[in-house]
């Protein structure tokens with residue numbers, strides 16, 4: 001059994017980035033991988049803009065009690081065309097162009113309006129803040145500035161691209177990940193299972209996980225526990241960029257995935273990782289160099305392995321920096337017992353603690369319990385042979 005860090009390194013070395021790009025409309029680009037730098041088609045803000053509601057003035061004339069005559073108004077979408085001279089002010093609103101001559105916005109909380117009959121006047125109050133409250137032209141970005149590639153586009157990126165006045169972007173094609181569920185006991189959701197059958201859940205959870213990571217998951221028909229059925233399954237996923245099998249990875253008489261994969265031409269890289277759940281994980285290369293990840297059948301094992309290994313592999317397929325999921329420091333809300341010899345990724349819930357992030361390891365850790373996995377929002381990581389730990393002790397967590 002190899003350690004989890006080595007398993008990830010070996011999996012990533014099996015993966016090469018896919019090629020081929022396409023145009024994606026902005027509204028469909030979130031989660032896609034930007035393939036070429038996206039260049040701004042305009043400067044933002046395109047003019048010096050007010051950051052506050054108030055009065056645009058010349059800052060040199062501002063002191064407590066100073067008076068200004070209001071000569072016009074600049075609003076967002078409609079600027080004041082004239083110039084602000086000494087002793088003058090232009091009523092201005094957030095986002096509006098700052099008029100010529102002005103270099104400071106007196107916020108309206110610091111201005112007292114004086115109605116003296118001869119036109120509107122204001123007087124600066126006794127306490128004035130120091131800010132100019134002006135956003136310079138191009139302070140956010142300038143025409144031609146680039147959002148660099150590659151990167152997976154976040155909703156924040158989409159806002160930026162829209163502000164850049166782009167309607168579509170060049171993105172990498174989605175890496176195709178085939179999901180092959182295996183087992184005589186499985187039926188698809190919605191079918192009527194026989195008396196000894198269950199519903200295939202892993203494939204659906206993986207599908208969701210992969211889609212959220214920008215991959216194109218493909219569910220292959222469930223393969224049965226025969227060499228013929230598994231051979232047909234491997235043949236049917238020959239066009240995938242990465243093949244994931246589910247189940248049949250362990251040592252039972254009907255665990256044929258390893259053998260069938262070998263007959264399909266798999267060059268095995270490793271089998272078995274020193275982790276819990278997920279021990280029977282396997283990885284290798286199929287003909288054509290396509291990576292194969294064989295996930296254990298137990299539903300929680302499959303999902304935990306997918307979080308730890310499959311998602312980084314999808315990043316590598318997309319040509320992005322790929323790394324183990326980020327671990328955050330937390331403190332146990334309740335003690336946990338001593339760990340066994342495998343690194344344990346215990347299903348857990350995050351809670352606000354007295355000093356930072358707290359984590360509660362859930363009571364039932366059997367790797368078949370999807371209800372417990374659904375309740376979890378993190379994996380608490382227990383090192384091999386870690387002694388029992390008390391409430392308050394430091395532990396690392398992987399948010400799900």
Ligand SMILES: Nc1nc2c(c(=O)[nH]1)N[C@H]1C(S)=C(S)[C@@H](COP(=O)(O)OP(=O)(O)OC[C@H]3O[C@@H](n4cnc5c(N)ncnc54)[C@H](O)[C@@H]3O)O[C@H]1N2
Pocket residue numbers: 181182183185186198199200201202203246247248249250251252255277278279280295296297298299301367
């Ligand atoms: N004697 C030993 N038995 C087992 C060992 C071992 O070392 N020695 N390892 C155990 C561990 S750890 C795991 S994990 C499981 C993994 O076994 P397989 O990968 O061969 O998985 P299966 O036997 O096919 O199935 C296990 C379990 O998961 C259910 N399953 C399978 N596929 C799906 C699916 N798509 N959706 C939902 N559930 C699925 C299957 O019905 C079984 O209940 O082996 C232990 N045994």
Ligand code: MOO
Pocket residue numbers: 275276277278279280296298301367
């Ligand atoms: O290690 Mo297996 O993956 O727990 O149940």
